[in-house]
Amino acid sequence: MRRYLPIICLILLTIFPLVVPNDYYLHLMILVLMWVVIGTAWNLIAGYTGQVSFGDAAFFGTGAYTAGLLTTKLMISPWWGLILGGVTAAILALPFGWICFRLRGAYFALATLALNEVMRHIGTIWESLTNGMVGILIVQTFMSKLPYYYIVLTMAVVSVVSVRLVMRSKWGYYFLSIREDQDAAESLGIDSHFYKMVSLGIAAALTGVAGGFYMNYMGFIDPHVVFSLHDISIMAILVGIVGGVGTIYGPAVGAFIMVAVQELFRTGFFGTLMAAAKSTGSGYFIKIVEYFNMAHVLGFGLLVVLVILFLPNGVVGDWDKILRFLRLKRSEAEA
Amino acid sequence: MEVFFQTLVAGILKGSLYALIGMGMTLIMGVMGIINLAHGQLMMVAMYVTFTLHAFFGIDPYLSLVVAMPTLFILGAIIQQWFLNPLMKVESILPENQVLMTVGVGMVLTEVMRFIFTSDYKSVQTSYSKSAWYFWDISVSVPLTIDFFFAVGLTVLLLLFLIKTDTGRAIRATAQDKDAALLMGVDSEKITVITFGLGAALVAAAGTLLIPVYYLFPDIGGPFTRKAFVICVLGGMGSAVGAIFGGMTLGLAEAFGAAYIGMEFEDMIGLIIFILVLLFLPGGFKRLTKV
Amino acid sequence: MSFFEVKDLVKNFGGLLAVNGVSFSVKEGEIFGLIGPNGSGKTTIFNLITGFYPLTRGEIYFEGKRIDGLKTYKICKLGIGRTFQVVKPLARLTVLDNVMASAFNRSTTIKDAREKALEALEFCGLAHRQDVLARSLPIGERKRLEITRSFATGPKLILLDETAAGLNPAELNKAIELILKIRDNGVTIVIVEHIMRVIMSISERILAINYGMPIGMGTPQEVADNEEVIKAYLGEEVDFA
Ligand SMILES: Nc1ncnc2c1ncn2[C@@H]1O[C@H](COP(=O)(O)OP(=O)(O)OP(=O)(O)O)[C@@H](O)[C@H]1O
Numbered sequence: 001m002r003r004y005l006p007i008i009c010l011i012l013l014t015i016f017p018l019v020v021p022n023d024y025y026l027h028l029m030i031l032v033l034m035w036v037v038i039g040t041a042w043n044l045i046a047g048y049t050g051q052v053s054f055g056d057a058a059f060f061g062t063g064a065y066t067a068g069l070l071t072t073k074l075m076i077s078p079w080w081g082l083i084l085g086g087v088t089a090a091i092l093a094l095p096f097g098w099i100c101f102r103l104r105g106a107y108f109a110l111a112t113l114a115l116n117e118v119m120r121h122i123g124t125i126w127e128s129l130t131n132g133m134v135g136i137l138i139v140q141t142f143m144s145k146l147p148y149y150y151i152v153l154t155m156a157v158v159s160v161v162s163v164r165l166v167m168r169s170k171w172g173y174y175f176l177s178i179r180e181d182q183d184a185a186e187s188l189g190i191d192s193h194f195y196k197m198v199s200l201g202i203a204a205a206l207t208g209v210a211g212g213f214y215m216n217y218m219g220f221i222d223p224h225v226v227f228s229l230h231d232i233s234i235m236a237i238l239v240g241i242v243g244g245v246g247t248i249y250g251p252a253v254g255a256f257i258m259v260a261v262q263e264l265f266r267t268g269f270f271g272t273l274m275a276a277a278k279s280t281g282s283g284y285f286i287k288i289v290e291y292f293n294m295a296h297v298l299g300f301g302l303l304v305v306l307v308i309l310f311l312p313n314g315v316v317g318d319w320d321k322i323l324r325f326l327r328l329k330r331s332e333a334e335a
Numbered sequence: 336m337e338v339f340f341q342t343l344v345a346g347i348l349k350g351s352l353y354a355l356i357g358m359g360m361t362l363i364m365g366v367m368g369i370i371n372l373a374h375g376q377l378m379m380v381a382m383y384v385t386f387t388l389h390a391f392f393g394i395d396p397y398l399s400l401v402v403a404m405p406t407l408f409i410l411g412a413i414i415q416q417w418f419l420n421p422l423m424k425v426e427s428i429l430p431e432n433q434v435l436m437t438v439g440v441g442m443v444l445t446e447v448m449r450f451i452f453t454s455d456y457k458s459v460q461t462s463y464s465k466s467a468w469y470f471w472d473i474s475v476s477v478p479l480t481i482d483f484f485f486a487v488g489l490t491v492l493l494l495l496f497l498i499k500t501d502t503g504r505a506i507r508a509t510a511q512d513k514d515a516a517l518l519m520g521v522d523s524e525k526i527t528v529i530t531f532g533l534g535a536a537l538v539a540a541a542g543t544l545l546i547p548v549y550y551l552f553p554d555i556g557g558p559f560t561r562k563a564f565v566i567c568v569l570g571g572m573g574s575a576v577g578a579i580f581g582g583m584t585l586g587l588a589e590a591f592g593a594a595y596i597g598m599e600f601e602d603m604i605g606l607i608i609f610i611l612v613l614l615f616l617p618g619g620f621k622r623l624t625k626v
Numbered sequence: 627m628s629f630f631e632v633k634d635l636v637k638n639f640g641g642l643l644a645v646n647g648v649s650f651s652v653k654e655g656e657i658f659g660l661i662g663p664n665g666s667g668k669t670t671i672f673n674l675i676t677g678f679y680p681l682t683r684g685e686i687y688f689e690g691k692r693i694d695g696l697k698t699y700k701i702c703k704l705g706i707g708r709t710f711q712v713v714k715p716l717a718r719l720t721v722l723d724n725v726m727a728s729a730f731n732r733s734t735t736i737k738d739a740r741e742k743a744l745e746a747l748e749f750c751g752l753a754h755r756q757d758v759l760a761r762s763l764p765i766g767e768r769k770r771l772e773i774t775r776s777f778a779t780g781p782k783l784i785l786l787d788e789t790a791a792g793l794n795p796a797e798l799n800k801a802i803e804l805i806l807k808i809r810d811n812g813v814t815i816v817i818v819e820h821i822m823r824v825i826m827s828i829s830e831r832i833l834a835i836n837y838g839m840p841i842g843m844g845t846p847q848e849v850a851d852n853e854e855v856i857k858a859y860l861g862e863e864v865d866f867a
Pocket residue numbers: 639642644662663664665666667668669670671711
């Protein structure tokens with residue numbers, strides 16, 4: 001049963017727009033699938049290769065700006081940005097990786113964080129190119145959400161399948177060896193510096209493609225959206241961790257959960273909180289709910305803390321732990 | 336020339352506060368081996384403590400040091416005890432779990448402060464906030480000068496503590512070799528809690544000292560966290576003396592960058608230094624002097 | 627031209643001369659022993675040979691080619707395998723995956739690497755543990771995994787660092803057997819060992835060092851009779867049986 005689960009999910013995802021012809025849910029699913037791409041990419045470099053990136057937004061934003069600038073500056077279809085966004089993100093990632101992978105330990109994590117900031121500053125300051133804070137606005141190709149849905153579904157499937165293929169090849173073994181013990185890996189003939197760059201290159205390219213898609217889909221970007229530390233970089237980490245670090249389908253599960261959680265916070269549990277507060281008629285409660293709706297970052301932060309404390313290997317990685325926990329509870333109830 | 340000296344003095348004064356920030360971070364780095372990405376956020380909390388004391392009780396910011404530092408020591412100790420130490424026992428794939436935890440803690444601290452104080456800019460106006468004294472032709476801010484002496488005093492106290500006291504020696508021993516320290520009978524869990532508390536108290540001091548001359552809002556933590564890790568990397572992670580050099584360097588670089596290149600680049604200068612260090616001096620200043 | 631040679635090796639750790647003027651050469655197909663009291667610099671010599679640390683001074687030649695200054699992985703590719711005294715299993719991978727990761731050193735496809743890994747596991751007597759996670763192995767089998775892994779890279783020379791430490795007598799005999807079998811398979815061996823029974827019985831020649839400096843060299847008997855070696859080991863519990 002477990003073996004066919006991915007296929008079943010894929011079929012469900014394919015017919016989803018036919019079953020639920022609702023633009024709001026379609027929009028959410030498009031976001032989920034975009035996060036599947038980003039989370040899968042993050043998982044490759046962090047979960048499988050052990051090099052935790054805190055700055056995925058740098059690659060995402062680079063992809064997004066590539067797509068946007070192709071249209072506004074060169075009058076080329078922004079869809080080229082899907083491919084070229086991946087290329088530019090990889091071009092950014094490779095020399096960056098070459099520099100920071102010479103050092104071990106926390107340097108890479110810090111450097112990605114710094115890269116994230118640098119890219120946002122550049123996006124803001126270099127107004128002649130990027131329009132600065134004003135951002136980039138393009139005309140979307142399709143009115144309907146349907147084409148976007150199937151495009152991003154294809155992207156998600158391609159990224160999951162390609163990471164799966166990579167992990168079942170020599171590269172995959174090398175990535176895992178580097179994660180487990182870099183000294184041992186080197187002594188087994190593995191060029192850890194080079195293979196970390198390979199892993200980062202692939203991850204950045206996938207993330208850049210996701211960025212290119214975002215530009216196309218949303219039609220608008222600015223530096224604070226696409227280079228956001230919280231909404232992109234931390235979100236990518238959460239998607240990876242909540243689903244399951246170092247598992248193939250973990251990030252897909254994580255994307256689903258995280259987009260749902262984000263949406264719940266953003267809408268105040270689809271307005272139910274506000275309705276409940278209003279029904280009490282207490283201005284105080286209404287005020288609290290208003291704050292709560294604004295504080296989705298607080299929810300994010302709490303989630304980071306709780307997940308790391310209790311589910312460090314995510315829903316997929318800690319699945320047995322969850323089952324045991326539930327069973328324990330049930331047997332207690334029965335007793 | 337006058338601009339040059341003016342900038343030099345400003346850089347040194349600022350650098351002394353950065354050294355304080357960096358030393359807290361570097362202690363944590365040295366003992367626990369983690370980068371504390373909530374460092375700036377802890378500073379921000381301390382600033383709100385000081386702000387509140389001033390706004391409600393009219394307490395002078397410098398006097399608040401005796402409240403803000405212990406408060407943050409306790410907050411830091413709690414974070415280490417209940418949020419970081421448990422992670423050592425949890426089996427997980429990512430080595431950076433504790434670092435991620437500090438990110439989460441930082442986000443929570445920021446949002447809780449936003450909840451209480453809203454996103455508005457706050458500042459504390461004291462009678463001496465804008466006053467200056469003259470050193471030949473150079474005007475020097477009075478509060479920044481007081482800050483400088485406080486920072487130097489606290490730095491000396493910290494170094495004395497690390498060298499002279501048993502706890503200080505245990506901290507240094509743990510930083511040098513965790514296993515050896517364990518063998519020598521050091522209670523490593525207690526040491527980590529004290530270290531994080533101390534790191535938080537130091538950055539709290541920096542925040543409190545900044546209050547008379549700076550403004551305050553919840554998101555101020557992030558940029559200072561980044562400054563802190565740049566200082567740490569510059570000094571060679573884990574070296575207290577390195578952090579002093581790192582802090583001074585960053586202070587001077589920012590001052591000169593802002594004066595000669597442009598204000599909008601001030602924030603980027605730290606990051607550029609970070610990249611340069613990574614390229615040409617991996618290991619930081621420690622690499623040069625081999626301390 | 628000798629098969630493997632180090633000349634005047636020196637390593638300075640910030641003032642501490644861990645290795646101070648060690649030279650030796652190893653003939654193809656022999657078992658060469660390296661002994662010395664704790665902290666005398668044996669592991670450091672291995673780390674220098676395999677490029678984990680840069681040399682302070684000295685030269686290292688392998689099959690006539692100078693190899694000091696090369697990166698660790700390149701040295702492995704040239705045909706020098708090693709084990710770690712403090713074992714470094716790829717903890718969350720299975721034993722088979724551990725060995726496959728090293729078998730890729732001379733194969734590119736999964737299928738080929740798998741075959742080579744299974745062969746190596748069979749050869750080293752660890753085949754029955756192939757599906758176990760490396761971290762759940764007991765210490766004896768971890769040491770054996772170290773050997774298997776370095777053997778699977780297809781080396782011409784293997785550096786064994788205390789692979790017999792912590793083994794019980796039965797395991798010890800099996801370890802000796804395995805080392806001899808590897809030698810008979812055409813692999814030259816440099817071995818560091820504290821258990822004299824092992825090193826005396828299998829080495830053809832032995833170099834003894836103390837404080838990073840050579841103090842005696844020759845056949846096992848010559849080294850065991852060497853005044854300086856006996857003095858260096860005085861106070862240590864060694865059994866020259
Ligand atoms: N990375 C290092 N930095 C500083 N000193 C080191 C380092 N590695 C080893 N040393 C020192 O070099 C000396 C030699 O150590 P080494 O590990 O080579 O000894 P050994 O002969 O292998 O000892 P043992 O029999 O205990 O394994 C020791 O004094 C050790 O403390």
